[in-house]
Structures are given as structure tokens and as C-alpha cells.
Amino acid sequence: MKANCWMGKNTMQIREVPDPQILNRRDAIVKITSTAICGSDLHLYHGVVPTMEKGDIIGHEFMGEVIEVGRGVSNLSVGDRVVVPFPIACGHCSACDAGLTSLCENSNPNSALAEKMMGHSACGIFGYGHLTGGFAGGQAEMTRVPFADFGPFKVPEGVTDEQALFLSDVLPTGYMGAEQCNIQPGQTVAVWGCGPVGQFAIASAYLLGASRVIAIDNVPYRLRMARERAGAITLNYDEIQDVPAALKELTGGRGPDACIDCVGMEAQGHGPMYAVDKMKMASKMQTDLPYALRQAILSCRNGGVVSIVGVYVGMVDNFPIGSIMNRSLRIVTGQTHVHRYMQPLMDLIQQGRLDPTFIITHRMSLQDAPRGYELFDKKLENCEKVVLKVS
């Protein structure tokens, strides 16, 4: 079969690879119909996520048709149309019991390595390096789905691929970013980053009762989408360099009640602090750029919530812990527990209260995936989200 493989920094290549096989009793093989490039795939693309190996098949947002099931899978049949959550979860450990599926204790075969780097391991993830298990991803014609009796979500009749696809990651991720802020009616929420997750975080914050959502980015077409499609008030940090001051002004001196970081480890910014961060990252003295996160913390109102759903992988310097402690901020974060959001979000989609397709700007074939990465990475052709059609 054909698959999109990571071949080194900034290099993706469609390659002929062996077809996936059932390896465990609870596996299924899914023939991919639609898959997407995620903003977090760009971290892989840039080579800043550790433990990537040449030839790794990328992709963790995918859906398709079940073509084979293992002996231990009784709830799926060949021909079922499913969308697959990006965290691999067993459904039986105490984390899964608690609905924290991205913390599954049995799905990361490289948990020992992850423990060394992070203290404890989180779940396995499709196509996201070897620290999260080294599983083959879904930017391919087929993929193996472990614990298929627990993860895949059957797509109801009448729901299109494009409506369902984002349930695999970006929609629940944006939703969780807002949901974990415990937004109260009338509150103001600020969202850093107007990529797909940011757009969904804005939309979700409104769904959850926020009266105002302020979005921060520096890409004009993304800010326009946030204004026109998601309904945000937008700030361009190229124009307003002191974002916390601007947010203070917009909120009568108080600061936003909740601040959501949808940017993550490769944040961009301005000023000497940003230059220092860039140098540290280049010389491997830190693994992540906490520029947006620092702003989110410093902007948040006293006693407010800072929600982090942008991906971070390692260590950062100059973390404003004093601001967090002295001002009673709450930090809520995590890889998305996708499984628990799929049904409620599908309900919203079917009721017509949420249309996740507005973020799609590019539809391409799997064969064109390397071009898709380039467009998405360099923000060419107003690229917001690339959906790859397979077969």
C-alpha cells in the first residue's frame, strides 16, 4: 500500500510499504477514506519531536471502512464506517475507566522510555514518533487499529466524511480546551492560535456560554476565519506587541476569565525574550518555545483558568510560576481524551449546532500529501486545513 512517510526534517514522501496486519486479538484493519494533516504533524515535520525514525508513517486524524477484525473484536464488522480517536486506549485500565483515555496505561509499548522523559507514560498515539509507541499512522491507504473494540466510533448514516473526520482529534481537542475551563455565562475567553484547534476552541467556548471570545494570531486569513466563521474578536500580535496589555484593556483591566493555548511548542513572537528562546531551542537547551503560554498565563485574570491543548514535549525555561501561584491560577491541560467527546460532539453535528467543515481549505489526494504539508507549514494559499482523500 501507499503511505505518507517521514523521511527527515521537512521531508515527507509517499512510499510503497507493506500492508498492515492484525497483530493482536483486539486489532482491526481500517481502509482509510479520509485523513487530515494536523498542526501537531508540523512539529514532526520540523523534526522537533524526539524519537522520530526515517520511514515512520505519519497521521493520527483518519477515518475509513473496517476491512478485517481480530478474534477479540466483537462489536465491529467488516464494512463498518468508523472514525478513529488519535489516542490508543485499552478501555480497561483505571485511566480508561475514569474517561481519561489519553492516559491509557496499556497502549504505549515504549512506556519505559516515556517514563524516563516525563516521569510517567501517557497513551500510545498513531503516527507520532516512538515516545508514543511507534504505531503506524493513518496518512496511508490502510492502517492497523489496536483495541478496535474500544476506540473506533461508528459514523451514523447521513453524516459525511468531512463532518465526521475531525472527531478524531482537532474538534474534541478544541472542545476540551474550552470545556476544561469551566466557562460560566457572561465570561470572556482568550484563545491563542487560530489554526483548526483554535477555531474549534472559539466555537466551543461560545457553545459553552462564553459571551466574548478574543483570538490571537498573526496570520490575517486565519484571523479573518476566526472573526467571520467562529465569531471571535481578533488581535494580531504583529500589530499589538503587548498582548497582555491589550487584553487588559479589552476586559476592563481584569484579564480574560479563561486563556486557552492552542499554539504549543513552536510558538512565534517578538522581542528579546523570543530571541533568547529561539537560541535555547536551537542549541537544544530547551525543547519547547513557551512564548504563547507565558502570554496566556500573564494575561489571565486573578483566579482564572489557563488551558493548554497545544502540544508540548519537554522542558521550558523562564516559566512564570510566581504569577500562577500568587494569582491563584488553575492550569488545566492534557492530550485530548477523545473517546469521551465523540458521541456528544456527533450529537451537536447531527443537530446542526456545530459544523466542523468550515475549517477545510484544501482537499487533496493522499498522493499530494507532501505538497499539503508544504502549504500548511508555510501558510500558502490561505491554508487552514488539508483533508486528504484516499482511494
Place this chain on the structure above:
Amino acid sequence: MRKSRESHEGSYQEFDRTASSYENHGSVEHDAVSHSGRRGAGRRANGRKGTAMPDLAAGRHYRPAGLRDRDQAVNSGIAWFSVALGMTQILAPDALARLIGVRPSSNSRTTMRAIGARELATGFGLLSNAKSTSWLWTRFAGNVVDLSLLGTGVGRRADDRQRAMRAALAVGGVAALDLYAASRSQRTQRERLAADGFASPEESVSGPMTYEHAAPRGGGTEAAPDNQQIGVVTDDAIEATKSGLKKVRHAVTINRSAQDLYAFWRRFENLPVFMRHLEEVTTQEGGRSHWVTRGPGGVKVEWDAEIVADVPGELIAWQSLPHADVRNAGTVRFVPVPAGRGTEVHVELDYSPPAGSLGTMVAKLFRAEPGQQVRDDLQAFKSVMETGEVLYANIIEKQQVEQHDTRLSKSDAETAEVRG
């Protein structure tokens, strides 16, 4: 080789003593209830220092054994002195050279900066708090080098000689302090090992392995030093002495009842399902079992073992019979977590690899980090019990495991029963 009934009983008694000390480490005196309940009830806690298991009752102090505080203060002073001296040597080599009676030259500058770099490195090493004993010895050795360098670099003037003499005295003083700190730190380490129940490097373990080796060694009561730390070694600790006895501990929490976990483990035939270095375990009459592992190059290592303690739903302990290729003993305890939050599984393994090539092979079998092997095995045990199988990342990993463990298909069938 059959053990007599008496010696079998003996190991039960040995174990009970160990079990009660698990529960009663520290100095609190109260009636100990042994795990088995068969004997040892009403036995007084002996108050020995040190424990073999990392679970502590409320109100106890958990402290991984380390340096004493006052030694740490001395070491910290030496560390910052190193950093300050090193910085001065690197930034102002000429001024410092003149101070100690050495004529500044490009040569002296290079030497001074090199010594400065060494000082910075040792200072940093000491501050990092890792293996401070060896850093202290490094410092002491450095002082000796410095003294000889000083001897060769002194200028001819009387004034220079006077300065050099003062410098030599200062270096000598620092060397004495380093020597004191280094030897003291080494002694503390030895005391800690002894308190934890390990033979000191001079003392070798000989004779057949019994539970005594897993249990804290005696002497803690009388020789208890002034510090009150309990010699608990951190979870996943690996301890080894020069006698070759290796000790590995690890714990994992599993979302199943203690009874289920005990039942699966107690059927030793199941062990190869999650202990991937094991090829086969067969059980015989009377708690005996035969263990076969296949290591690198297909070399088989085998031994017979006997069960020395067996408390349904709570604990299993086994040890190899005399003349085993690898003397070893193991305990697994199943401790329910309050409020139905699963069961803690604590494993303790002691083994003593033989000398020579077989020993090297065994070392490979247990991998460079024996603790890692036990950790991986316990993670696999958790996966088997919670999900019915161990998840493979990819086909290559599966093939490697299948190549290694030909029993996989059989294991697969057995695990299918586990989950129902």
C-alpha cells in the same frame, strides 16, 4: 536435590521473620501479625532498622537513604568553593598566579585555566549531588596534582617562595578537608548499605541463598546511628554489592482484584506470558517448579525452585534450590488499594549470577539494567491482566518476541481465558 522437611520449615520461619519486619520496621513495638497467620502471631517486632518493601504505614517517614545532612553542608561548602576558585582561575589567571608566587606567562595562564575548568567541573559535579563520594575523591586527587604543579612553577625570588609556601599550605588544608569529606561520605554509604541489609563490600555472601539475603541483615538495632532514617530504597531500586548479589524491586498498580492477580501468578506456567526472557516454567509436586530461560545465542539456563511462602490472595515467595545456574529468590505481594482502586503488585527479586561466561550471558539475559527487565515484565503483567494481551507496536516487534518465545501461541490461548 531434595531439601529435608526441616530445612523447608526453616525457610518458612525465616520468611515469617522477614514478613513481620516488613510490617514493623522502625522502633514501634506492637504485636506482629505474620502474613501467613500460621506462625509468628504475637511475635514482638524486633525494631530492626531497614525494610525490604517500599510501602509504609501512615505517620512513617520515607527517605531514600543518602548522605547525612551535616556532611551535605560540608560538601556544599566545598562545591561552592570549587566553583568560585574555578571562575577566578579562568577569568583572572595572572592575578591568581602572582598571588601564589608563580610568574604569569602564557604557560601559567593555560595551566591555571585548565585547573580552573577542572575546579568548575568538580564543583558542578558536587552540586549536582550525584555520586558525591567519587567527586570528593576527584577533588582530593586534583589537590595532589596542584601541589606538584606549584612546585615546578614557583619563581626564584624569596618573595615568590614565601607566597608559594603559603599557597602550598592552603592547598594542603583544602586537600585535608577533601580527604575528610570523601572518606566520611564513603563510610556513610557503607553504613547505609549495611542498614539496608546488604553485605558490605568486604563481607561476601556465601552458601545457598535463603530469604535471609532478601531480609534486612541484623545489627541494625544495636548499631543504629544517630540519624533516624529508615533505609528504604526507592521504588525500582537496584542494589548490588561486590559479592554479586543483585536485588531488584518494582511495583505496579493493576485494575483487578488481588485474588485474580494472585491466581494467575500462582500458576507458574503462566509466568512466560509476561516474563519474556522465560521460555517455560513447569510445576511439580510439593511446590517445586522447573524454570527454563533461553538467552542470547540460544543458551539455556535452567533451575529448580521451591515455594517458600504462599498466602492466597496476598503473597507468593519462591527461591531456587541449591546448585541452580542462577541462584535467585523472588517475592510478589498483592496489596489492595483502598476504595476499590485496584491492587498494588510489589515484586522483589534477588539473584546472584555465576562467574565466567555464563555470568555474562545471565547479565545479558537480565539486560544492562535488571530493574528495567522487571519493570517491563510487570508492565506486561498489567497489560495481560487488564486487556488480555501485551500490545505490539508493529510487526517487527511481534516477530522478535515470537522468535524468542515459541510458546506464544499457547500463552495467547491462556490469556484468552484470563479476560473471559
